[in-house]
Structure formats: C-alpha cells, structure tokens
Amino acid sequence: MSIYTEQDAKAILDKVIKLSKADECTAQLGGSIDGNVRFARNAVSTSGIVSDANLVVQVAFGKRVGTATINEFDDASLEKVVRRAEDLAKLAPENPEFMPAIDKQTYKPSATFSESTAAITPDFRAKVAADSIAPCKEEKLVAAGFLEDGQSFVAFANSKGNFGYQKSTNFNFTCTVRTEDGSGSGWVGHNAKDASSFKADEDIRIAMKKASESVEAKALEPGKYTVILEPAAVAGLVGFMMFFFDARSADEGRSFLSKKGGGNKLGEQVYDPRVNLITDPWHAEAPVLPWDEDGLPRERMAIIDKGKVVNLDYSRFWAQKQGKKANATPGNLIMSGGTKSTGELVKGTQKGVLVTRTWYIRMVDPQTVLLTGLTRDGTFYIENGEIKYPIKNFRFNESPVIMLNNIDELGKPVRVQGDESSTVMMLPPMRLRDFTFTSLSDAV
Structure with missing residues (x-):
C-alpha cells in the first residue's frame, strides 16, 4: 500500500516522534501511484505503473542535524530509521544556519x-496513445509522446505538535508530431487539473497541423523581431526568471533584483505596468499544497503588482x-492577461x-537574467495577420526582464508546466517587441 489514509499516516508519524530522543524531530511520510505510457x-x-512510499526522518541535537530515509514501516524499522538519523546528527558538524522545527500551524x-x-x-492510457497515433498514421505523420499521471499523498509531523496531510493528483501529456521525412515538426502539451477535461484526439490535431505546415522552412535573418510566444514558450523564460526572486541572493548582490550599493529592488518598478504575478494555493485551475517544503503555510500573495516587485522569497533563516x-515558497505562479x-x-x-515553444534554455548572465535557448517544433512568419510560411528555428539571447518591458499585448492565461521546474503556472500568450534572435538553427 502506498496511499495511506490520514489516520494511518498520523499513527506512523506519531510513533516516530515518540521514538526520538533528540532535541527535536520532524518526519514526513509520502507515497504515490504513478502511471505512464510512452509511444x-x-x-x-513502454507502459507501466510505479507504486512507492517512503519515510524521511530529520532530528537535531542543538544545531547538529541528521536525516535518514526508509520504506518499511513496521515498529522495528521505524526505530531503526530514527536511531540512524540520531547517529548521523551526533556525527554532523553544527549548521550555522540551523532553524528549529516550526510551531504548530x-x-x-x-x-x-x-x-x-x-x-x-491502463485502458485510459492505451486510448490516449491510440487516439494520438491513429490520426497521424492516416495523415502519414509520425507521433512520439508521453502521458504521465498519478495520485499521491504527503503527511508530516514534528515534535512541536505540527501536522499536515493532503492528497494530490497530477496529469501531464506531451506529444511531438513529425513528417515522415523529418522536415516538419509540431508539438502540443496539456497539463491538467482534471483528466476528464482532456481529449487526446483533439489535442493531437494541433501538433499535426504544425508539423504539416512547418515543412520547407525558409531562413529568416537573425535580428530583433516582434514575436508571439505561446504559453509553453513563455513558461520556459518566466519560470527560469523566478529562480532569482530569492531575497538572500538579491541582498547579497547575486541577482538582477540586487541594488547597486546593497539591498534589493523590493517595491521598485522593474517591469511593464501590465505585468501582474501572484501565487495562490487555492486557485481554481491550478491548486497546490497549502504548505511549502518547510511546512510554512502558503498564502495568496502578490509577487509583481503593476510591474513593481512587491514580494521576494524570504527563507526562515534569512528573514530572521x-x-x-x-x-x-510559492507552489504556483498565476499571471494575469487579456x-x-x-x-x-x-x-x-x-x-x-x-x-510554439522554447527549448534548452541556459543562463548567460544572472545579473540581467540573460538567457539563451532555441525555438522548436513550429516557428512561423506572420504578415498582415496571417501565418505566411514556416521559418527555420532560431537561437535567441533574451532576458525575460527586458522581454516583460517590451509587451505589446497579453492574451488569455492557460495552465502550463515549465520545462525547468515542476511549478504549475497560468500564463498568457504574449506579443512582444524587439525579441532578440542571434543565429539560425537547422534542427526542426
């Protein structure tokens, strides 16, 4: 069994806390049943189901911390993992940034x-694969995709009486469709809260259309262009940028949010006034757990308001x-749009x-969040409100900070998941001025 009820999970955690002889003890029990099909x-x-559960125990003697993990939950095993964590803590050096377990929340x-x-x-997964493959075969196209779904739970407790329990599900589908000769490529992705909203035979048509229409791509000179980034392309850039909203890195001069002479840009106008970004664990279309990895309660919180940075990520140590x-730590990112x-x-x-989307994004300069990456799976030239012809992919060098100051118009936000993180996001398509393409890429 890998999905425990709240009652059963609490019984295990209570035993662990009681067994510990350390100054404090925190334990987390988690489990999941994950299914997948790849074509x-x-x-x-491939296709399969993976079921797993594990227990992580962390103890502290003063500022000496030890952590141990186990996937057996009988009484003897629970005592073994607690003692192992305690033995490691006694051997560990003091952690100068140690923070005690949080109080009851x-x-x-x-x-x-x-x-x-x-x-x-498994029948559902097989039908997704069949509904993706069959239309492609009919049109002499080639499909490759992956569906990953699952259910899970997490429960945690500490020696100060704090306890949390919640169940979750996940659903993520991606598919790349290519022409038989490999000269055209299209892509579609669908990250869903509820599997009942997903229809593979409809989504696959998006990738098929882009694959068919992207053959005989023309070369366009690199330079600065007006671009429309689909939400999946936006996610790659905005998701990367959010790694730099840590208050400590900003205060220590290691971030684009650092001020010359010290301090950070909290409260300053950094983006176009149309940029509004919040985190909200109870968002109807993108809910996430109501606590972070430290057990701190999440709240609905503005991060960027009318282009001003209004909140940074303060860890417990740095806040103190x-x-x-x-x-x-935010669990989701919700950006407003049109x-x-x-x-x-x-x-x-x-x-x-x-x-269509961005790929292989890497950091060039953390002080400006200058990123480099490639367009992929459907890049097209637009003229007079119409897609005129496919173009070869580009390498770009662009900062999402500059990008979000060159907004022409924002579209309607949709649910996506970033390539660089598992964060669920609601992001709009964007029309942007002066997006920098530096060279061509022959890859489709």
Missing part, C-alpha cells in the same frame, strides 16, 4: 485531488537575519514571428 514512431514503446486545504485523474486505468517575515487566444494575437500582428 514513438507511431507505436507504444493551521493549514487551509486546497483542491489538489481529482477523482477522475486518480481513477485513470534581516528582521523580515518568512514566507512560504482575453485573446494565440490565434487572435496573430490576427492583430502586421509582421512578426510565432514561437
């Missing part, structure tokens, strides 16, 4: 569990040192480039 060259290649549950997603069967309030779809943004564009 390539129009045939299923109150958590407001969030709707992270979907019955339809938890009820997914700076005399600030610690805040929970009402238009990507297609409607295209219709309003005189000249520009449509980017």
Whole structure:
C-alpha cells in the first residue's frame, strides 16, 4: 500500500516522534501511484505503473542535524530509521544556519485531488496513445509522446505538535508530431487539473497541423523581431526568471533584483505596468499544497503588482537575519492577461514571428537574467495577420526582464508546466517587441 489514509499516516508519524530522543524531530511520510505510457514512431514503446512510499526522518541535537530515509514501516524499522538519523546528527558538524522545527500551524486545504485523474486505468492510457497515433498514421505523420499521471499523498509531523496531510493528483501529456521525412515538426502539451477535461484526439490535431505546415522552412535573418510566444514558450523564460526572486541572493548582490550599493529592488518598478504575478494555493485551475517544503503555510500573495516587485522569497533563516517575515515558497505562479487566444494575437500582428515553444534554455548572465535557448517544433512568419510560411528555428539571447518591458499585448492565461521546474503556472500568450534572435538553427 502506498496511499495511506490520514489516520494511518498520523499513527506512523506519531510513533516516530515518540521514538526520538533528540532535541527535536520532524518526519514526513509520502507515497504515490504513478502511471505512464510512452509511444514513438507511431507505436507504444513502454507502459507501466510505479507504486512507492517512503519515510524521511530529520532530528537535531542543538544545531547538529541528521536525516535518514526508509520504506518499511513496521515498529522495528521505524526505530531503526530514527536511531540512524540520531547517529548521523551526533556525527554532523553544527549548521550555522540551523532553524528549529516550526510551531504548530493551521493549514487551509486546497483542491489538489481529482477523482477522475486518480481513477485513470491502463485502458485510459492505451486510448490516449491510440487516439494520438491513429490520426497521424492516416495523415502519414509520425507521433512520439508521453502521458504521465498519478495520485499521491504527503503527511508530516514534528515534535512541536505540527501536522499536515493532503492528497494530490497530477496529469501531464506531451506529444511531438513529425513528417515522415523529418522536415516538419509540431508539438502540443496539456497539463491538467482534471483528466476528464482532456481529449487526446483533439489535442493531437494541433501538433499535426504544425508539423504539416512547418515543412520547407525558409531562413529568416537573425535580428530583433516582434514575436508571439505561446504559453509553453513563455513558461520556459518566466519560470527560469523566478529562480532569482530569492531575497538572500538579491541582498547579497547575486541577482538582477540586487541594488547597486546593497539591498534589493523590493517595491521598485522593474517591469511593464501590465505585468501582474501572484501565487495562490487555492486557485481554481491550478491548486497546490497549502504548505511549502518547510511546512510554512502558503498564502495568496502578490509577487509583481503593476510591474513593481512587491514580494521576494524570504527563507526562515534569512528573514530572521534581516528582521523580515518568512514566507512560504510559492507552489504556483498565476499571471494575469487579456482575453485573446494565440490565434487572435496573430490576427492583430502586421509582421512578426510565432514561437510554439522554447527549448534548452541556459543562463548567460544572472545579473540581467540573460538567457539563451532555441525555438522548436513550429516557428512561423506572420504578415498582415496571417501565418505566411514556416521559418527555420532560431537561437535567441533574451532576458525575460527586458522581454516583460517590451509587451505589446497579453492574451488569455492557460495552465502550463515549465520545462525547468515542476511549478504549475497560468500564463498568457504574449506579443512582444524587439525579441532578440542571434543565429539560425537547422534542427526542426
């Protein structure tokens, strides 16, 4: 059994806390049942279900910390993992940034569990693969994709009486479709709260259309262009940028949010006034756990308000040192936008480039968040509100900070998951001015 009820999970954690002889003890029990199906060259290649559960015990003697993990939960095993953690703590050097276990908290549950997603069967996964492959075969296209779904739980407790328990589900589908000769490529992704909203035979048509229409791509000179980034492309850039909202790195001069002479840019205008970004664990379309990895309660919190940075991520240690309030690490990112779809943004564009998604993004300069990466799986030239022809992929050198100061128009936000993190995001398609493409890429 890998999905424990709240009662059963608490019984195990209570035993662990009681067994510990350390100054303090924190234990986390988690488990999951994850299913998947992978297909390539129009045939299923792998499929499976993985069920697992594990217990992590962390103890402290003063500022000496030890951690041990186990996946057996009988009484003898529980005592063994506690003693192992204690032995490691006694051998460990003192941690100068040690923070004691948090006090008892109150958590407001969030709707992270979907019955339809938890009820997914091998037949469901097989149908997703079949509904993706069959239309491609008919059109002489080649599909390769991956569906990953699962249900899980997490429970934690500490020697100060804090306890939390919640169940979650996840659902993520991606598919790349190519022409038989490999000259055209299209992509579609679907990250869903509820599996009942997903229809593979509809989503696959998006990737098929892009694959068919991206053959015989023309070369366009590198330079600065008006671009329309689809939400998946936005996620790669904005998701990367959010790694630098840590208050400590900003205060220590290691971030684009650092001020010359010391301090950070909290409260300053950094982006276009149309940029509004919040985190909200109870968001109807993108709910997440109501606590972070330290057990701090998450709250609905503005991060960027009308282009101003209004909150940074203060860890418990750094908040104490700076005399600030610690805040929970965001579990999701919600960006406001307009009402238009990507297609409607295209219709309003005189000249520009449509980017399906970004890929292989890497850091160039952390002080400006200058990133480099490639466009992929469908890049098109727009003229007079229409897609005129496919173009070869580009390498870009662009900072999402500059990008979010060159906004022409924002579309309607949709749910996506970033390539660089598992953070769930609601992001709009964007039409942007002066996006920098530095060279061509022959890859499709």
